[in-house]
Amino acid sequence: MSKYHKGSKIFVTEVVIKVMDLNRAVEFYKSIMGFKVLRKKEKKVVMTVDGINPIVTLIRPDDIVPKEHRRTGLYHFAILLPTRKDLGKFIKNIREKGYPIVGGSNHGVSEALYLQDPEDNGIEVYADTPDRNWERTLIGVKMITEPMDYRGLIELAGDDVWQGAPDGTILGHMHLHVSNLDESLNFYSALGFKLVQAMMDQAYFVSTGGYHHHIGFNIWNGKGAPPPPEDSAGMKYFTLKFPDEDTRKEKINNLKEQGYVMIEKNNKLFTRDPSKNLIKLIV
Template identity: 50%
Template sequence: MNKFHTDPLIYPLNLSLNVMDMEKMTRFYRDSMGFEILEKKDDVVHLGTSGRRILTLERPENVIQKPPRRSGLYHFAILLPDRKHLGSFINHLRDNNVPLTGGADHEVSEALYLQDPEDNGIEVYADVPDSQWEWDGDQVLMGTDPLDFRGLMELGRDLDWTGMPEGTKLGHMHLHVGDLEEAFSYYRRIGFKRVAQMAGSANFISTGGYHHHIGLNVWNGKGAKAAPENATGLRYYTLAAPDGEAQKKIFEELKQGNYKAEIEDGVLFTEDPSGNRIRIIIA
């Protein structure tokens, strides 16, 4: 599925979380999730796999617990190379008594759900081959069917879990926003198209015909406000643009729409109408 997370598409690359207990959070993402510590200094820890950064943990000054019912992270989703690795990961979680909050067969993917120690949502999934996805015009058909835990665990039985495998990536971001149409108007200027909807409460958007690179929902309430900058949870996430021309075009589109946007040292800093902060870099 590399064709959905590479040039010339715009896609999520990594994210940063504000954390309160750096030691506990680092231990969870290293031992339970299987990320490598790529760099560690002061109050910042970079994690990933095969030298590729996926997650950064940062402890801001005067950090506070995120207030309820705010915009921000619903979950971030880690995409594994295939369902065999997903089965191996399930077996790892079972063997280490790491609790799950759920699992589902979405018809385009098979997914597990869990929470980190500070209640950030995580999805770990494997895509179904895109040749098997069903479309109704420009809308992909996704469901929420029971996950075949037993079949996945059996498939991964002979594959020892030694950490997140090569090829693991940030598959998608799912965000709480205050207004679906307002959010979509913003992301459309970056280049995303709406590929699925859920009863007026969620939109799924992507580039290049992926089932979704970003999910948007109003499940924390319409009009949900942004959390304070020093609150736990999503600090920012990064989108990859294919080249400088694409980045400049996004910048011009956002400025034309009167959205926050500035370029500094090759990084486009912006935020969506619900206050979710984004960095857009040249991949």
């Protein structure tokens, strides 16, 4: 596992998505993303890589309505593969299956492929470059956007075949639509994240422990964009993991001092960021 997703770091572990067509969504996450079913109920399917930990959970509420445009919420969630070769095998897999992609980029710190699931939820599939090569700045880590080397990645994969998401695959980061960048930065700073890059007052990227980003957020759906309705398809919540209970309590107290409310449900603890994105807080 990435050293930026364990130990004293605070990082994301799972995203829960409300879908209109559960069977179609499960088939996509199995055949294209290479996940396995961990637990299955009539209207809820928990997907995993390692057979133990959830990575994407799909639910089908009774009263669900289609997503509306220009709302806060999920921009994309990002699946981190262990190696560049794994990324090459993934590219081969979706090419052979004819699944469309949105694009691909070399960000300096990572190489990333972008696609949408059948219900238009954004997904990034990426592999980090060696962090010894990352360009560190006074703020954090420099990220760029250059063309992806598709040919080099496919050649690296060689004759190897994608046989599902490999061991070590994790949820690497979340990228969110928000209504206000600075309010969001204050919130995530209270949770322990530090700004590592600001993109022309359009997007901020934050992390713990020197990672290029655990969370990104942008105002590309419009400054002041409203949250989606509660019964809307799309992201229900994502999970943040803290290294220990003392750290979680400290960060929760920081949020309470800023007036944020904690939500307890079924012995689990949640909060909402200023754009009403729901977050589960675990140890």
